[in-house]
Amino acid sequence: MRILGVSAHYHDAAAALVIDGMPVAAVQEERLSRRKNDAAFPLAAIEYCLDHAGLEPDDLDAVVFYERPMLKFDRILTCALRAFPKSWRSFPHAMKNSLSEKLWVRGIISSHLGVARDKILFTDHHRSHAAAAFLTAPVREAAILTADGVGEWATLTVGHGARGPDKTAITLLREIRFPHSLGMLYSTFTAYLGFQVNEGEYKVMGLASYGRPTMADSVRKVIKRAPDGAFRLDLDYFDFHTSAKRSFSQQFVDLFGPPRDPFDPIDLTTAEGQRFADCAASVQLVLEDILVDIARALQRETGLADLCLGGGVALNGVANARILAESGFERIFVPPSPGDAGCALGAALYADRIHFGNPDRDMPDHPYWGPAVESGELAGLARQDDLPVQEMEEEALIETVARDLFEGRIVGWMDGALELGPRALGHRSILTAPHTSQMRDRINRDIKHREQFRPFAPVVPAELAERYFEMPPGGARLARFMSGVFPVRPEWREKLAAITHVDGTARVQALERGMAPRLYALLEAYGRLSGIPILLNTSFNLSGEPIVNRAVEGYLTFRRCGMDVLVAGQTRVTKKAVMR
Numbered sequence: 075m076r077i078l079g080v081s082a083h084y085h086d087a088a089a090a091l092v093i094d095g096m097p098v099a100a101v102q103e104e105r106l107s108r109r110k111n112d113a114a115f116p117l118a119a120i121e122y123c124l125d126h127a128g129l130e131p132d133d134l135d136a137v138v139f140y141e142r143p144m145l146k147f148d149r150i151l152t153c154a155l156r157a158f159p160k161s162w163r164s165f166p167h168a169m170k171n172s173l174s175e176k177l178w179v180r181g182i183i184s185s186h187l188g189v190a191r192d193k194i195l196f197t198d199h200h201r202s203h204a205a206a207a208f209l210t211a212p213v214r215e216a217a218i219l220t221a222d223g224v225g226e227w228a229t230l231t232v233g234h235g236a237r238g239p240d241k242t243a244i245t246l247l248r249e250i251r252f253p254h255s256l257g258m259l260y261s262t263f264t265a266y267l268g269f270q271v272n273e274g275e276y277k278v279m280g281l282a283s284y285g286r287p288t289m290a291d292s293v294r295k296v297i298k299r300a301p302d303g304a305f306r307l308d309l310d311y312f313d314f315h316t317s318a319k320r321s322f323s324q325q326f327v328d329l330f331g332p333p334r335d336p337f338d339p340i341d342l343t344t345a346e347g348q349r350f351a352d353c354a355a356s357v358q359l360v361l362e363d364i365l366v367d368i369a370r371a372l373q374r375e376t377g378l379a380d381l382c383l384g385g386g387v388a389l390n391g392v393a394n395a396r397i398l399a400e401s402g403f404e405r406i407f408v409p410p411s412p413g414d415a416g417c418a419l420g421a422a423l424y425a426d427r428i429h430f431g432n433p434d435r436d437m438p439d440h441p442y443w444g445p446a447v448e449s450g451e452l453a454g455l456a457r458q459d460d461l462p463v464q465e466m467e468e469e470a471l472i473e474t475v476a477r478d479l480f481e482g483r484i485v486g487w488m489d490g491a492l493e494l495g496p497r498a499l500g501h502r503s504i505l506t507a508p509h510t511s512q513m514r515d516r517i518n519r520d521i522k523h524r525e526q527f528r529p530f531a532p533v534v535p536a537e538l539a540e541r542y543f544e545m546p547p548g549g550a551r552l553a554r555f556m557s558g559v560f561p562v563r564p565e566w567r568e569k570l571a572a573i574t575h576v577d578g579t580a581r582v583q584a585l586e587r588g589m590a591p592r593l594y595a596l597l598e599a600y601g602r603l604s605g606i607p608i609l610l611n612t613s614f615n616l617s618g619e620p621i622v623n624r625a626v627e628g629y630l631t632f633r634r635c636g637m638d639v640l641v642a643g644q645t646r647v648t649k650k651a652v653m654r
């Protein structure tokens with residue numbers, strides 16, 4: 075069967091194609107349209123998936139949308155009516171959004187793709203998250219926990235899944251419903267701290283490390299616990315359910331103080347800057363506590379050893395590491411794209427295994443489902459500009475790039491197929507030596523233009539991860555797709571200054587050779603030169619831009635920033651100053 079999964083119209087649209095039970099292509103629309111977090115109906119992503127497999131839309135057996143638009147509309151309408159008259163300003167905005175696109179998804183898919191309306195299916199939003207987490211993990215049976223801002227109504231679900239030769243089942247036991255939402259809680263603090271919602275959540279997590287959770291009791295006033303582990307937001311503190319403009323109320327401001335102006339830089343040497351860091355630390359702690367409690371109860375209830383985590387909240391690597399350490403689960407699986415983009419793949423797999431009842435298949439355990447980079451394209455572009463180009467044998471290339479890194483150069487590294495999900499996991503990465511804080515500052519200044527308080531991540535061979543990082547049992551699995559934050563061992567912190575966060579931790583990628591053999595070889599070669607086989611690995615993009623996809627985008631980025639070397643496949647390009 076040929077099944078296309080689609081997510082769109084909220085943020086981060088994507089398409090994924092599953093043929094005979096196996097993913098063959100998946101890509102986020104933003105990587106092709108070059109508009110960050112592009113939420114538009116993902117026509118370019120769909121076109122890529124179909125082209126890659128040599129299919130026409132007519133060849134598809136089903137197109138699956140990742141949520142149920144009618145239920146979502148029901149939620150928007152109900153909330154607006156409940157909150158009337160407070161909501162009357164936001165209501166037309168919400169209606170327009172729903173009526174213009176979201177509600178008419180079947181018609182949009184049918185008219186864009188020319189597929190029959192009866193081939194178009196819908197899954198529940200959180201079932202798509204659950205499927206993306208469970209059906210891609212190398213486990214037969216696992217507990218499942220999904221948490222995000224909101225889908226249709228659910229904001230958090232717990233359940234379990236089982237895969238067998240005859241039947242695949244995903245059973246969701248309970249859900250927490252909008253407006254009570256961990257994702258909305260975190261997003262509200264993201265907005266309060268002056269960052270962009272759906273983009274700045276990482277910044278809150280980075281900032282939290284600079285603060286102390288002195289306001290945790292205040293956060294516990296706005297999110298109240300139930301004896302069974304569930305939670306409720308005290309809606310007096312929030313406005314997101316009644317207003318499109320502001321997510322927190324005056325009462326929230328009375329409790330936490332004035333919000334940060336997004337245009338004011340955070341100065342951690344001032345009391346005000348420290349207040350924001352303490353606020354971030356407080357919401358982070360409360361989020362972690364709640365997730366750990368829910369996961370622990372789920373472990374006791376199911377008695378299972380493995381947990382699959384999905385939804386945007388699963389991008390919180392600090393919380394994930396605490397769940398691993400404290401919930402009783404032995405292993406935690408977070409897919410490379412736990413957010414809504416990954417739902418395109420989740421929805422397609424859900425339809426294949428559960429709606430159509432097709433046999434179970436073991437999934438390839440990697441994130442590389444997008445377009446492949448063409449090294450010839452890079453060579454052609456660089457020659458046109460008269461830049462030094464080398465097309466090299468593999469061994470020589472790896473040795474040369476390892477030396478580039480050892481000598482302090484910043485390397486753009488493009489290899490094979492693009493990652494699905496927000497993280498560069500070795501196919502579209504910027505790599506540097508990880509040893510000095512000057513290197514971190516240089517990447518911030520010349521390339522990423524990020525806030526100083528945001529950490530950079532390391533990549534290390536999986537077998538050696540424990541030598542440098544305090545990884546609990548199961549930690550390497552969580553670190554496979556950079557989904558956990560772990561302490562750098564104290565004796566290595568000074569030698570790994572560029573990737574060690576202020577609190578001594580790092581968001582580690584533990585790389586197995588089979589997943590990205592060329593990056594693995596580069597780590598080995600770099601280790602032979604430096605004695606430490608670890609590199610700083612950050613996503614290949616400039617601030618505010620999507621991760622690069624094609625060689626031309628990598629090349630244009632390389633030309634516009636302080637990167638020294640660019641590699642795509644077998645091609646190595648340098649700016650003239652660093653040519654050897």
Ligand SMILES: [Fe+2]
Binds near residue numbers: 199222224386413
């Ligand atoms: Fe979601």
